[in-house]
Amino acid sequence: MALILIVEDESIIRSALTRLLQHNGYAVAEADSVDRALEVAEQSKPDLIISDLRLPGRPGTDLIQATDTPVLIMTSYASLRSAVDSMKLGAVDYIAKPFDHDEMLASIKSILDRRPAKPSPPKLEAENASARADIKDLMFGECTEMLKLFDLIGKVSPTDTTVLIQGESGTGKELAARALHMLSRRREGALICVNCAAIPETLIESELFGHEKGAFTGAVGARSGLIEAADGGTLFLDEIGELPLEAQARLLRVLQEGEIRRVGSTQSKRVDVRLIAATHRNLKAMTKVGEFREDLFYRLNVMQLRIPPLRDREDDVIGLAKMLLTKMGERMDKPNLKFDKDALTLIRRYQWPGNVREMENAVERAVILSDSDHIGKDLLAIDLEGELDIPEGMLSMDNPANSKGADKGTDLSLEDYFQHFVLENQDTMSETELARKLGISRKSLWERRQRLGIPRTKKSAK
């Protein structure tokens, strides 16, 4: 939005012009003299100055030499002489009072359209460039969408603005939150990441806000919550769409008042926390059906970052896969690994429904299983027809269908496989182990449990 500085000593004319400009989408600053105008211009760097010619003290034309900003002169002394003088002095245009509204707006538009794009101050450009470099240490991305995202992260991170990150599971929402924290002035403070979907509803309020002794059955002592732990730092709430309505109300209070009240307490405590939230759900649609508070949604939605799914990052897939191969290879002491041509074709054609996480898992599996420096398509275990290909090893070792003598993988839907695997192993494996074996995140495991109605047992809940 362009900012226009109006310099006029007659307050009635000044406020009438202010209203006209504001109604037409301009931001306005005001001054009643040349000296005051110079101070305001110094602070607010307007795009245009509209100044009366005759002002107390010094004439409006003095502004022309004193600033780099274009100056449009207006005067009630509509004579050819003053018009010519003003233009000679370097005014960009001249308008006679009383002016016609349309004529004034047309003149402003033509001046603003002509102005060269404002060069960014060199320092800022250098800062942005180094911010981009830092993000690139954390996140891979070379396609246009990702470069735009990195730019936005670079711009938003130094502010304390609440950020809402949207993207499918595994696209890198948590990584983006980490980048925002690392590039912020809060980087020395804590980054607390909470997956709202992974905490049972009954516990979420006390986990986030803390509780007093005796606040509920089992609250044997007072405990601070995760928001307090993020004081001076950043709180990342993943899957915020899963936050129950009561917890949403509490969170809203924290955002509005900067204060936290533990469950069961009447005392508030000030906290200085920057909130970053993420979701793969459409929060706006959720507000329409009463599942998400509208006021909280607007509080969160100040700045939105969208991370594209991997299938839309055509220019990135190969680079990302190679980067992951190098990383995993180094980690597992296999530094010379390379993808074969058929593997690269497969990587390019596959849709990667589980996004970067799925690719990471596929590459890690391939690196573990590789006997030479060549990674062929078989090692990637990707099924182009369907989604996840059940790894050989897992079928023979763990798949209950296998032990019942079923044909390897045939007639076994992924849902069946998932259900069998979880039911069979959840008494002996933790939730993290189950997720790792299945090649999915803890959150996806939780989501599938919800969808298929498989409650957690005591062991897996740990």
Ligand SMILES: Nc1ncnc2c1ncn2[C@@H]1O[C@H](COP(=O)(O)OP(=O)(O)OP(=O)(O)O)[C@@H](O)[C@H]1O
């Ligand atoms: N651009 C990227 N460059 C390198 N690694 C990435 C990138 N994006 C994601 N990853 C990696 O992919 C995995 C998944 O990323 P992350 O957990 O940030 O995704 P998410 O969107 O938060 O997933 P979920 O919604 O399931 O929690 C992580 O191991 C992360 O390091």
